[in-house]
Amino acid sequence: MKTEDKYLRMSANERVQHFLLLSSFIVLVITGFALKFPESFWVKGIAAVIGQNTFEARGIVHRIASVVLVMVSLYHVYYLFFTVRGKQLFKDFLPNRQDVTDFMNSMKYLIGKSDTKPLFGRFSYIEKMEYWAVVWGTFIMGITGVILWFENFFLKYVTNTGMDISSAIHYYEAILASLAIVVWHFYFIFLNPDVYPMNKAWLKGYLTREQMEHEHPLELETSEKQNTDNIKENLSEKAKDETETKNIAVSETDPDINKQ
């Protein structure tokens, strides 16, 4: 470990949002799929603990969690548009041309067509995908979920066909969302060798310098540049050089290519 420096990643507010999001999401996954697979071992296990009213409890908890999820989402929208940090967050999460180039380069790098890893800013294409997938998923799940919840009301507008469609979307989107979180998000948070065993930003709020160097070199660069600008404006060029040197030093090259 090169340094114990802390680089703020998630503010306390964001961590609470994230925590509410993840807990409601996990509860929704469990209580949702419990309906679909009533005979599976884990549902039976839960039923053995809770007893007779498992099914009703499941429905109620699913709805409570969904309310939590929707409330967090609505707050998040407010957060994005009415707080300073939120506005910046929204700006940083917006996809742009650079993400497409980054993605292309990254793919080339991963399949061995290129030996330089693209350098990411505050949010890489990976994180942006994650974020927008959650936005999309919450939106879809929310709409179809509410239709399913208030079926007596919505039946009038969507007919039984609409109910069937909602329920199909809700189910398949649930699968998609759950798998995406597990495969995409959990990989980068847990298995990713750069952060292994876990990216603790969701708990502590900061990343280490090493993690920053690996995952967000451009952000690190800008933040350090800002720091230097602020403290020693006249030394800015020197600092830039240093950063560049550092970047070169830690630039990750494919060992295979090195051998050649």
Add this chain to the structure above:
Amino acid sequence: MIPLRRNIVVIFAISFLISLILIIADRNILSSSKDTETCLSCHEDKDLTMEKNGKKISLFVSPEHYKSSVHAGAECVDCHLNYNPDEIPHSKKNELAGCNSCHDNLKGIEKSVHNKVNCYECHSKHDVKPVRLIRENQTQSCLNCHKNKNIRKFSTSIHAKKNVGCDDCHKGGHQTAKISKNEVNEVCGKCHNKNKMAFKNSIHHTVMQGGNKNAPVCTDCHGSHDILTSKVSIESEGCLNCHLNEKLFPGEEKGSAKFVAQYKTSIHGLLRKGDSEAAGCVDCHGDHMVQTPDNPASATAKARLLETCGKCHKETVEKFKKSKHGTEYLKNSDKAPSCVTCHGEHDIKSTLLSDEFSKVNIVEKCLKCHEDGKIPHKNYQGEEELISGYRNSVHYEALKKGNLDAPTCSECHGAHEMENADNPESKISKKNVAQTCGQSNCHQDQKRDYLESVHQKGISEDNKDAPTCNSCHGNHSIVTKKSDDKLAKSKNLIKLCSNCHSSVELVERNDLPTKVSETYNESFHGLATRGGYAEVANCESCHGNHSIKPSSDTSSTINKKNLPKTCGKCHEGAAEVLFTSKIHVSDTQKDSPWVFVVTRLYMILIFGIIGFMVLHNVLDWKKKKKIKKVNED
């Protein structure tokens, strides 16, 4: 030589003299008043009496009777010996002539019971009648002396009426004899030969041959002189006299007095008190030829019971003969029941009045044989069902609680006419089950509904797959109790309907809607039930139960017109126009193309996106690991 003429004169002279002497002597006797005329001159007085030991005795002798009697030629003194006309009474010793001094050829009289009896007791004193006349009035003359109660009954007996006299049995005349027990049968048999022969084939005769002194002969049943002919009296005087005697027939086994005594409280025994029509001993056991039931010739032998009981219970026996019990019986099957198997023997009770035939108890009668029996087809849960499962049924439970409307075995199977279900005539044949369950007092409403149903349509078309009452409710162990466990009930119901509606073979054969169970199970309704939620729709909630009809029927609960009402039971918002696709979507592409499209789309998304993610991350992981290794080295 004496000359012939002189000899003749001498002989004449002597003859004349002797005759003269004789005549004079004779005149002397007459003159001494010893002739009958002289006797009668006094004794023709009707008032002539004498006193002896303080009793007045009439000394009247009717001259007419005497003179017309066979003894008219005899003199009084021929019989009244030691007569002295000058004394009164005429003879100190009232010594009568032994009749045998004249009638010395009376054969066998010394062997007769009448050996010590004075002749005149039968022949009378002065108006002795010719034998011919005595014969004619023999019986009367017997009865003159034989006045005991038993013998007096003879006068009113059938024998008396038909002019059978004492002598016909007792020989009569001088041979009159007692009849020993051994001789009775032969004596009666002289006239009643047929009965005698029948008797010889009876158990009574057999044991008599075996030396049993108690064995009865004719008179033991018919009486000796009163000659009973009425059934009732014969039985009580005859049969029951011995067979109720516990000393003669000890124990409690069949054949014991106790066993026979059950008859008294049987319906036969009770009815006959006022009505001699009810069966008595002989009606079942036969009369002269009575035999033990183990003798195949006996009227009470198993093989002959139908004939015997059928003498009175004709219609019942005819029904029985056609029944499964009856056909087996007629095949001489050992297992087959006969009348007595259910009704008992001497203790036969009224099926209407007796507790033994009460609805609850009759079950035990049937189960005596059928306890371990199985119902020949599996029940709706695919289990084997025991016949004795009835004991767990709602029906039996209700019965035990005293609800006499609840059915027992015979309500569904019939009593004598019971038949296997595969017989189309049977009350439990597939076509008749609904009628049987829906008989008056029972499930009439359900029957009415069922008869409108598509299931019934199948039955009426002889469709073997179509269900009737028991296909769903089970047979003996019918347990459609108002169960508190709604969920279990619901699950059972679904399983039940699925039995047929998710059988590929059956669905194909009958062109039924496909995949109804699967689609239900995957629907929210099905998932909820599977998850243990009872308050959600199962098959019955939408389709109804007994009156199930296809959606094409406008009166069906699932006809599009009626869906708002049906679904509206739970979902207030339901209205006709809202049903734009099938409920049981078995073929998504055809029945609900939108769902099909969404599903396809998501399949592509899931495989595409997640596939990409997996690939991306595997590569990412490898790369990062490699770099780590290089950096560490």
